[in-house]
Amino acid sequence: MSKKIQLGTKILSANEEYAQQNSRLLRDKGKHCLNMISSPGSGKTTILTRTITDLKGKIRIGVIEGDIQTQLDADRIRATKAPVVQINTKGSCHLSAAQVNSALLQIPLDSIDLVIIENVGNLVCPSAFELGEDGKVVVLSVAEGDDKPAKYPAIFSKSKALLINKIDLLPSGAIDFDIDKVKADSRRLNKDIKIFCVSAKTAEGMNGWYDWLIKTVRKSS
Ligand SMILES: Nc1nc2c(ncn2[C@@H]2O[C@H](COP(=O)(O)OP(=O)(O)OP(=O)(O)O)[C@@H](O)[C@H]2O)c(=O)[nH]1
Numbered sequence: 592m593s594k595k596i597q598l599g600t601k602i603l604s605a606n607e608e609y610a611q612q613n614s615r616l617l618r619d620k621g622k623h624c625l626n627m628i629s630s631p632g633s634g635k636t637t638i639l640t641r642t643i644t645d646l647k648g649k650i651r652i653g654v655i656e657g658d659i660q661t662q663l664d665a666d667r668i669r670a671t672k673a674p675v676v677q678i679n680t681k682g683s684c685h686l687s688a689a690q691v692n693s694a695l696l697q698i699p700l701d702s703i704d705l706v707i708i709e710n711v712g713n714l715v716c717p718s719a720f721e722l723g724e725d726g727k728v729v730v731l732s733v734a735e736g737d738d739k740p741a742k743y744p745a746i747f748s749k750s751k752a753l754l755i756n757k758i759d760l761l762p763s764g765a766i767d768f769d770i771d772k773v774k775a776d777s778r779r780l781n782k783d784i785k786i787f788c789v790s791a792k793t794a795e796g797m798n799g800w801y802d803w804l805i806k807t808v809r810k811s812s
């Protein structure tokens with residue numbers, strides 16, 4: 592028996608199918624969604640808790656937390672009173688669009704403006720899995736080395752914004768980190784990337800990130 596194969600039809604992976612479903616759901620509800628990606632410990636949750644607190648009354652943020660194990664990050668977000676759903680991947684190094692789909696059905700979308708997904712700490716795998724987000728945000732802390740855009744180009748090429756975090760550590764001289772090199776390497780990969788040098792600990796530089804976030808969310812609504 593012969594089978595007809597339709598040429599030119601893109602076969603979507605299960606992940607892409609769910610990503611499209613997530614994107615449709617978010618669009619229908621008029622919600623913006625960002626996918627935050629970095630190595631473990633660069634400061635994603637610290638950036639989020641400060642951002643949620645400082646933007647109260649300006650943007651209502653809900654968070655989907657991705658971690659291999661524990662509810663620790665969700666507990667930190669919950670302490671700010673923002674809605675949060677924790678996903679435990681139980682070993683997987685990235686969130687899948689299907690996992691985000693089930694979280695989107697649990698989070699009170701009608702009472703938030705922006706969903707931020709904190710992906711599993713990993714600079715590589717999460718960049719390959721679309722979740723249905725409007726944009727990616729990459730975080731690099733100064734303790735990780737200024738060669739990271741060159742060594743892990745995918746996430747820097749695909750991100751709308753780069754947060755260079757923990758700049759409060761630089762004045763001591765204990766860390767060698769060339770900010771200009773990171774900026775130049777990132778812009779070589781992605782001429783449109785917005786770059787913010789911040790300290791989530793001291794709040795230095797966070798206002799630039801907030802302005803961009805507010806503008807980005809307003810533009811999409
Ligand atoms: N000095 C300094 N420390 C920071 C800053 N931001 C975060 N930290 C510290 O860095 C450590 C890791 O921060 P987290 O916010 O948990 O990092 P994360 O990226 O969410 O980590 P994972 O979810 O495990 O990938 C904590 O001890 C924070 O207090 C910063 O701007 N300056």
Ligand SMILES: [Mg+2]
Nearest residue numbers: 635636664709
């Ligand atoms: Mg975290």
